[in-house]
Amino acid sequence: MAKRLNEAGLADLPASVRRPDYDRSRIATGIVHLGVGAFHRAHQAVYTDDVLSRDPRWGIVAASLRSSDTSDALEPQDGLYTLSVRSSAGEALRVIGSISRIIVAPQALEDLLGIMADANTRIVSLTVTEKGYCHDPATGALNEGHPDIVHDLANPQRPKSAPGLIVEALRRRRSAGVPPFTVLTCDNLPSNGRTVKRVLARYAECIDPDLGRWVESDVACPSTMVDRIVPATTDEDRARISERLGATDAWPVVTEPFTQWVIEDNFPQGRPAWEEAGAEFVADVEPYEHMKLRLLNGSHSTLAYLGYLAGYETVAEAMADPAYERLIQGLMDEEVTPTLHMPPGADLTSYKRALIERFKNPALKHRTWQIAMDGSQKLPQRLLGTVRDRLRANASIHRLALGVAAWMRYVTGINETGVPIDVRDPMASHLRILADRADDSPERLASELFAVREIFGDDLPADPRFTRTVTAALSRLYANGAKRTVAEFPSTTD
Structure with a gap:
């Protein structure tokens, strides 16, 4: 199938396929997401897609911290991909457009850090899996002997790790007098907001004690609970979905009808109205x-x-x-x-x-x-x-x-x-x-x-x-x- 899913071909998709109901050219970047895997694309990116027609300030620039696979698949598709919701009742397809761009961090590190340091970026979210926080799972503390942390502490302006990227971007904002973004972890960590705050503050302290105190006092890290089952996409999924679209989608995501997102409402620089898409904001997650x-x-x-x-x-x-x-x-x-x-x-x-x-x-x-x-x-x-x-x-x-x-x-x-x-x-x-x-x-x-x-x-x-x-x-x-x-x-x- 020669035709590829992309912006120009959205109007040609079958009527049964839901597509973005907003003008993607008007979308501004308000969120940088680290770890653009299947779960993010089936969960947070969908909630954001639901609210962009009412508030276009919250488009997502996503970053892969290691591999270029997702970027290679979605860049020719203008960042578009298909969400397949499957149950015993059948399959519903929807094209998601909330991700405007995917950056491969090792290939464009300064570009990524520049966007994270920009005042328009008000949220940096993460789905980097438990191991991506370079912490000790038994204690929740930063693993200062982790190879990526050792590298980043020696080269703080050329970070490899998620904590290193976030703290370097925060350091640049602080130096420029720009308020810190909110750090929104969506990974399965105990007390995940407090855990990521502990990791970031300790890493920042290792670089500069004043920076560590500022991260501890000024950076908001709300806790969240995310719930949706997202299996790995198979070649069979790609073939079936592309056949229904009438266009090739190199990396759709497959999920279940159930979805849940519970969030501590602590966003000093503002946030999307995710509650209008079904998210639940609470005082204690x-x-x-x-x-x-x-x-x-x-x-x-x-x-x-x-x-x-x-x-x-x-x-x-x-x-x-x-x-x-x-x-x-x-x-x-x-x-x-x-x-x-x-x-x-x-x-x-x-x-x-x-x-x-x-x-x-x-x-x-x-x-x-x-x-x-x-x-x-x-x-x-x-x-x-x-x-x-x-x-x-x-x-x-x-x-x-x-x-x-x-x-x-x-x-x-x-x-x-x-x-x-x-x-x-x-x-x-x-x-x-x-x-x-x-x-x-x-x-x-x-x-x-x-x-x-x-x-x-x-x-x-x-x-x-x-x-x-x-x-x-x-x-x-x-x-x-x-x-x-x-x-x-x-x-x-x-």
């Missing part, structure tokens, strides 16, 4: 963040490791197994829900019911392998925080421990049939060394991995209630395999 991290993300990670080990390629396939659905329902009801403290009116029962249905959506091919990535960064937020709360309450952690044990089995890099696993994790090589040292002994493997302080901290390895329960679960996985272990798991553990 933390209860919603815990709800999502522990119920959705914790369940997702548990499903990913146990499902992958059992040979289930997607979450929907794993959830079609009644034993897996029973395990996840029990995890939510018995071990996670008692740790949540929601504001009046929050309906956890309905949220959990919706989660089960979302996980079972056969139209979403959300691969267990994709969710399993970067587990060393995800476990502290998704499972271990809940574990700590349960242990403080002297309550059972058997399902949580099984999820942790499944991660341990997964990161050995060899599956249950002896086939290598492509483990994608910033600590993959170190974890593999520890696994090799254990020599297929679940007891030794658990002991070696408990010693990884960046994941488990100092407290959990010292608590026999945690170590014994995880080690026992890991031994069952080695002896019986994931599928049988889940099948034989008791329906209640309290």
